Amino acid sequence: MSDTTAFCDAAARLLGPKGFTTDPELVDPWLTDWRGRYTGRAIGLASPASTAETAELVRLCAKHGVPIVPQGGNSGMSGGATPDESGDAVLISLRRMDKITSLDPEAMQVTCEAGVILQNLHEAAEKHRLRFPLTLGGKGSATIGGLISTNAGGTQVLRHGTMRAQVLGIEAVLADGSVLDTLTPLKKDNRGFDLKQLLIGSEGILGIVTGATLRLLPEISGRTVIWAGLASIRQARELLVHCERVAGEALEGFEVLPNHCLAAVLDHLPDARAPLAQPHAWNALIELVSTKPSGEDLASLAETMLEGALDLGLLEDAVIAANETQAEAFWLLRDSISPAERAIGPAMQHDISVPVKRMADFVTAAIPEVEKRFPETRALAFGHLGDGNVHFHVLAPAGVTPGRWEDSEGKQISSFVHDLVTEWGGSISAEHGIGQMKRDELGRLGDPAALAVLRSVKQALDPRGLLNPGKLLPLAQSGTNP
Amino acid sequence: MSDTTAFCDAAARLLGPKGFTTDPELVDPWLTDWRGRYTGRAIGLASPASTAETAELVRLCAKHGVPIVPQGGNSGMSGGATPDESGDAVLISLRRMDKITSLDPEAMQVTCEAGVILQNLHEAAEKHRLRFPLTLGGKGSATIGGLISTNAGGTQVLRHGTMRAQVLGIEAVLADGSVLDTLTPLKKDNRGFDLKQLLIGSEGILGIVTGATLRLLPEISGRTVIWAGLASIRQARELLVHCERVAGEALEGFEVLPNHCLAAVLDHLPDARAPLAQPHAWNALIELVSTKPSGEDLASLAETMLEGALDLGLLEDAVIAANETQAEAFWLLRDSISPAERAIGPAMQHDISVPVKRMADFVTAAIPEVEKRFPETRALAFGHLGDGNVHFHVLAPAGVTPGRWEDSEGKQISSFVHDLVTEWGGSISAEHGIGQMKRDELGRLGDPAALAVLRSVKQALDPRGLLNPGKLLPLAQSGTNP
CATH class of the missing domain: 3.30.70.2190 (Alpha-Beta Plaits)
Incomplete structure (x- = not known):
């Protein structure tokens, strides 16, 4: 019996028929990101029903050396929840863990499992005349765990901050199968640095978010x-x-x-x-x-x-x-x-930020620079000016071949835009994360001191590199240590 | 020439007469915390004038294996900025780095060095009809670097959050002397987990905060x-x-x-x-x-x-x-x-939090429990009810010997209170940090999974344990790895 077979048998025993499958009909839809940019392969699809099952599964993965790709609503923008093409990894869906554990209207806090869909959280809050102050286009599929792992933004960041500002506590399974539980809704807790911050925006490379306590606000009148x-x-x-x-x-x-x-x-x-x-x-x-x-x-x-x-x-x-x-x-x-633009034709989309004060100058300068460097393209920017975050899109010249253009001139355009953004002191990922899409660009343009800290912490918390390999960290490839 | 002498000579050469001294008259006042609870010894007092000097000094410390105790206004509540009694460490004061580098009224952001005193920051903001929304009793001496390193609270947390919520960017010198610079005021930046969060509340054990970019708010009308x-x-x-x-x-x-x-x-x-x-x-x-x-x-x-x-x-x-x-x-x-209480007599002070919703029940239950267990004491609670954080003080019986009582019955009282708080799902440090005062209690009562993460990250970023040894982490003693 191969080790893969042994792992699958053990996972099936652990999780039962609802919790583990290798059936391509059930697995394949989750192997491609929703934008259709990345497709990978996986040993199977695990769907644990609880934190305890997730922890046992992670221990099983550690035992068999199986890499793990956590996935929520599969609505990410950077391929962070899509496995690589090796087929070595197991895909762990958190979607079955969709319970709102408790909602305390007085404390204006909700505790829920990672698989709760954003839209459902909105509705649960509204029933209590409260609101969860973060929303975005994918609210019908995006899960709380995914929103936390990518530190999602949206249109209310100006006033209420990104997902980071909403998270009061986190429950996560770490690489060794231990459970970090900071769900207790303490408003103030200074027992060392804030561990939950490590999980927010780390795209599943340091642990698997299994639950969260989130703040709610009074409904708007x-x-x-x-x-x-x-x-x-x-x-x-x-x-x-x-x-x-x-x-x-x-x-x-x-x-x-x-x-x-x-x-x-x-x-x-x-x-x-x-x-x-x-x-x-x-x-x-x-x-x-x-x-x-x-x-x-x-x-x-x-x-x-x-x-x-x-x-x-x-x-x-x-x-x-x-x-x-x-x-x-x-x-x-x-x-x-976005849908209107997609109807027009291919475009390279850049989710970028520069210091708020410089955004107007950046857009004014960058648009003609890009259009001059890449003739017949059309550059435009829209979005969250107040956050210093615009979506800087470059539309393909008329008549290009979709798919092929993105891989050729499109890539050059993105490098050019990222160089510009870096020169202006900005970020190549304001809200969509790094995933696999921008991993190499982060390696090319990231601050070496910052990358060194990211790698040290990754090495400390996941020494075997089994958690979401190939994502975020330029050197954290599958199967090799960062 | 002993290695200590060699280090002192090199430090004096690097920092000049204003930047390094071993003169007891100049050093001694900073070897005792302001409450007079802890007194330590040090090789000398280093006062770098810039981030570059701080980084060079840290490299010098690494070369000579000299532990480092960073200090701001020396107004902390838990002995986190006081060296131990070994005398091995150098005290690094950030107080000379007291410049407000830039204040952008439109962006409502200020960038300053770590040694800026809170009161001075308030006044700088007020000149622009803005305010910095965090204040506390020690505002005349507390520095921005210290407030960040301890994730300070105060009386405006209910509405505006702790120091963590005010910090937009950090500059810090890491254990190897490299400089982590996230001062660029990007409102949104999803290039991995948020590195600055590691420095907030870590009490100098992961790096020395040398500067920060902070949010400002419109003045109140x-x-x-x-x-x-x-x-x-x-x-x-x-x-x-x-x-x-x-x-x-x-x-x-x-x-x-x-x-x-x-x-x-x-x-x-x-x-x-x-x-x-x-x-x-x-x-x-x-x-x-x-x-x-x-x-x-x-x-x-x-x-x-x-x-x-x-x-x-x-x-x-x-x-x-x-x-x-x-x-x-x-x-x-x-x-x-606090001053009124000090005039009455000795007291054990506990800066604790429990879930906001349970605070009233906790106080109602804990006061008689403590007073029953320790006859003739008087327990009382006051403070930030809205944050689930009260200062739970236990006043000594009349006629005890100040100093001796704290070390005997006082210690038992604190253990009893911490046990109670832990049973109620609370924190033994809501806003004052761990320092040396609560280090062993954190080791006794902390969640093992959380402590393991703290230790792993410490080990990853400061493998030789030179940064503020003996603080925060139960096992991170001077000279030994955690």
């Missing part, structure tokens, strides 16, 4: 959504600073998109219409919210804010959504940029 | 301070939940103190008077703030909140400070608990 037309992204930056000053804590979102993105969305959505009468070079989508049950006069706050902006010459035109339907319609325009 | 009289700490907890619901983001502080503490303070401060006509078993000090330049009607919010609380039977009496002078007077009562 009202929101006001504004669409503003702007002359430039520099003006957008000035408008943002003005809005932060006037609206303070009420400012929940500030997204920007160029006219080109809006036009593409309007082409893509037949029923959509432009919020403003005239096109503007740039658009800002601004959201104000109130959490006070009495409500605040958000409409008058919005008017004060916009009048001040007009007086200061910080916008060309603006409209306040008349009702919730119109507010939703404004957000739909923002949320449809 | 107004505040309303309330003093409420309550029948019990359980009622205080219910009142807190009510206030969070009604005031939402405007609720900035919620401190509690029993009548005994208030009476001691009134005895101690001859000019102070009780805010309410009658004594109440418990008192709550509540602060609402507004950051909107237009101001909010905080007074009417406070009235709505208190009327609702009265209707629900959540308080016995309450008064809203009529003006800023009265507001300051209310806070002075809270801030004078």
Whole structure:
């Protein structure tokens, strides 16, 4: 009996028929990431039902030397949950662990298993007139464990931070099968550095997140959504600073998109219409919210804010959504940029950040630089200006062969963009993580001192390199020590 | 020439006369912690003027095998910045590195060296109509580096979090003398797990914090301070939940103190008077703030909140400070608990947390348990109820010998309290850290899986154990590997 067979038999005994399968029909759908960029192979698909089963499985993997690829909703953007092509690894799905263990409305905390889907968490909170202040496009499939492992962002980061800011406690299985349990919802705990931070954003290379305690916030009692037309992204930056000053804590979102993105969305959505009468070079989508049950006069706050902006010459035109339907319609325009763009043709997408203050200058400088260096491409940026994070996309010249273009000119474009970002003191991954997509670029461009710490900690916590090999760390290949 | 002499000569050459001394008159004041609990010895006092000098000094220490004790304002509560009695270590003061490198009012960020004193940071922010949202009693001496290394708390944690929540970037010198620089103020950066988190709260055992980028917030445009009289700490907890619901983001502080503490303070401060006509078993000090330049009607919010609380039977009496002078007077009562208590006699002080929801029950149960087990002591709790963190103090029986009592019955009391806290799922250090004071208790009561991770990471980043030996980690003694 080969060792692989022995491992599979033992895993099947441990987890039962619901918990372990090698059936290609059941395994194959999870071997390709949702964008279809990466496809790997695996010994089998393990779906433990509990933390204890996960821990036993990890001990079994350690015994047999089987690498582990943890997976949540398989909605990641960087191939971090897709196994490599060796077929050596076992895929561990956390999706069966989908229980909300407890929700304490008074403490405004929820404890849940790693496989809980974000949308379900939102709904559970809403039942208690609370909200979980992080959302993103993949909320119908993204799991809490995956969101933690990738330190996910979204459109509410400006006000509420990334996933890191929501996590109060973590339960994780470590490489040796021990369970690190910091689920106890202590608001303050200074017994050494904060261990849970090691698991947040580490993409499964230091442990498998099996549960979490998360903060909740009071539900919003009202929101006001504004669409503003702007002359430039520099003006957008000035408008943002003005809005932060006037609206303070009420400012929940500030997204920007160029006219080109809006036009593409309007082409893509037949029923959509432009919020403003005239096109503007740039658009800002601004959201104000109130959490006070009495409500605040958000409409008058919005008017004060916009009048001040007009007086200061910080916008060309603006409209306040008349009702919730119109507010939703404004957000739909923002949320449809990616599908609209995909309908146009291939594009290289870069999830980048630079210091907030430099973002407008970066975008203004980088777009013509990229378009000059790669003729007939079209560069555009949209997204979370307030976080210094834009999605910097470069659309392929007309007529290229999809698939082939990405691997040739597309790769050169990405290197060029990453070089630019690094020169500007920025990050090649603002919110999507490194995964396998940007691993080599991190090795090429990362700070050697930072990489050395990442590798030391990885070596300390997973000396055999069995946890999600080939992800994140440039030298942490499958089967070799980092 | 002994190796110590060789090290001292080399350090003096590197740092110059301002940067290195072995003169007892200059060194001795820093060898005892400010509470006078711990006294150690040191080879000398190094005061580098820059990160580069710090890095060179660390390399020199590595070369000579000299342990390093980093120190900021020497205002820590757990002896974490005091060397041991061996005299092997060099004390590295960061106090000369006291520059505010840059303050960006638009980005609401400040970058500064580790030796900047908290009070000075407050004042720098105020000049730009901004504020740094963390404060504590030692603000006149505590440094940014020390506050980061201990993940300091204070009275604004309820609303703004501990030091961890304020830190956007860190610069630190690691054990090999390399410099980890994450000062670049990127709001979003997902290139692996967040390295700066390793330095926050690690008490100098993983690296020496030399600089930081911190968030600032808009200045407050107004505040309303309330003093409420309550029948019990359980009622205080219910009142807190009510206030969070009604005031939402405007609720900035919620401190509690029993009548005994208030009476001691009134005895101690001859000019102070009780805010309410009658004594109440418990008192709550509540602060609402507004950051909107237009101001909010905080007074009417406070009235709505208190009327609702009265209707629900959540308080016995309450008064809203009529003006800023009265507001300051209310806070002075809270801030004078410790000096008032010290004037009474010896006490064992425990900085503990339990889950927020259980705090009222814990205090109600623990006080009689301690007083029964240790006759003639008096137990009391006060502080940050909203954070699940109270300072649980046990006052000595009358007539004991100060100094001797702490080392005998006092130690037994602390073990008893720590056992209780652990049974209740709490932490033996909520905000003051472990240092040398609680190191052995952490070893006795800490979760073995958590301790194993702490030790592995320490071993990975400081394999020779030269960084702040004997602090935090139960087995990381000077000169031996953990």
